Amino acid sequence: MSSTLLEVTRAAHEEVEGLERLVVKDLQNVPPTSKDRLLQQHRVRNLIETIISTSEKLVEIYEDKDNARKDEIGALGGQTATGTNVFSAFYDRLKETREYHRKHPFGRFVDPNEDYEALLKEEPVIEFSGEEAFGRYLDLHEMYNQYINSKFGDVIEYSAYLDVFSQPGKILHKLKLTRQYREYMENLLEYLIYFFQRTEPLEDLDRKFSEVVSDFEQRYADGKVEGWENHGQDNGDVLSQDTVIDLDYYSTVEELMEVGPEKLKEALGASGLKTGGTLQQRAERLFLTKHTPLEKLDKKHFAKPSRAGEQNGSAKSKLESDSGKEIALTEAKVKKLCSLLEETIVRTKQNVEKKQALTYEEMEAEREEEETRVESESDDDDQQIYNPLKLPMGWDGKPIPYWLYKLHGLGQEFKCEICGNYSYWGRRAFERHFKEWRHQHGMRCLGIPNTKNFNEITSIEEAKELWKRIQERQGVNKWRPELEEEYEDKEGNIYNKKTYTDLQRQGLI
Template structure:
């Protein structure tokens, strides 16, 4: 990190003085850029047809960088850019420049702040890469030597080396498994290690909740227990009982209690048969709740 901060300081100083290697930004700071800031060297092209090989998008970018119009056909763009090969921008007819272009007003040499910032960002990236290559020089050299060494190995030598690496990896994994100490039988976290005890207590993971509707499945912790009422296992159990999985049945885990409550709801509403397409609830991956009809329609349309 110290080396990187040093690079930033040195770069800012050299950029201000126009001394960054490979970047002559003195002209940019004075408000001028070269006639070809687009990255297309017209010296390599002798005809418009050859220039068209770079593609329409690059031509458009090159024209925009020079403040020239970017419209017209593919060939018209190439012809417009090819004019700048033998004709300085300040001598071009103003009709070739885009409206409001500072390039036309300032003889085609004005640099926009965006261009200056873009050039500075690229130069700074190069400076960081050079510094990182310097800091990692030894590692890079060793890596190259290792690659060259492997390229010179025979098939038998490569197989022997691979077997040695596999044995070493197996021994390391065995050591890691032996080091895991979990006397409290805590659940494993994402890293393969027991979660902290305070987190175990915070979520009440030592508390067991059984649900008869889910086939006496156990849920550990209040959070998992509350969430399971909208999950597939509980929904399937309610469907098998012929009971809609609505909010009225939250916290109901007994089959008998669910049946009694459903009979009471039917008597109160005067309905002998429930309508699953309107009353049965479904949950998507984002936790949104729909009735069966809406869920089926959205699923058929590929929206969920």
């Protein structure tokens, strides 16, 4: 391998430079859809990881721990241990180089002058569940089940859980120290990291977490972490506050004895005094501390410390403190990820609330539409839009949502014979068409006025029959002698009965 070390170095440099040009060329293209943008980021991430691994190999070569590179460079200048001729060394090197390329004819080679359409159109495999809809929504159902079936959680709806899972500081402090809560937070953090890495592959999450850790250390030391403000107080301190007896209220030992043996025992133990003896002995021992400080009491009144017990208690306290700090740090990381995924969380809640108002059939149709939309989404005018449900096109040139299609009843067809058997889809469009030009033109051709009486009439025969009844009701076909009976004067002029009578009364006829 050492005989071709320089050739390996040259090929590695060439590969890194070519991949860098390829990354720049890919990032110069603006993805038309969210899916294409995500695929582009994963494609660039894979190229960057290849560059990093190749660069690490170059670093190892340049460190030259076994002096193989130094010996090979020396051999190029004729500096050989056996004193071989310079030309012989050159041809030996040429032969080794040709042999290397003969054995590795398919080494990856990236030339900026070549066409990289195949590499740029490569679609990395990204695993998303059906609920995640290719990174649009979070799938926290498993975390939700852990939450509602735990002691620290509440029985709430999934939509309400999406509001509280990012606020662990509201949970009681004593419940946070349990193993169940620690496992829940670890699983939640693991899922959020996995989701973030799939949806934002170019983000440096390690750098963001390092900032969180540095800020957390200072705030935790100052007791300013939400839900962990009293982390410096151990359980013994809290117990002593609850068990201390205020001796100012008692003037004699007899009065103090009324407190009871158990209360006296707890108070003595909190002060480090002996807890044994009768009720009166316990009261007398505790009453001594009313006028005498603990430092000045005789040592015979104090309990003998157990070295093993102190060590075990100290170790247990330290273990609980370290465990609490780890849980608090996990909470801080979860909050950071929730702030980075804030838009996704809001979008997930809106999607859940919308699904609650849909039937099972509508949810299935919506899911199929979402899948087809993700697969066929493109702004290319030449690309045929995939529309298996035959939904009407919206203002943006894409099929309208299925829930809107059902809301307006666009699956119902209404035909109008007066309009030449033209089809209207949806009740709203059908009612509106009676005032439109096509229906008005059909009514004029039939010689019928387009009034409100003819709304909902789509048959020609029904329209004619209705018009005939209206005319009969208004008296259009009745015999009216005063207007239709004809009279003739001496000169042969013809008048109707009313006009002839009026002229005759005037003496004009």
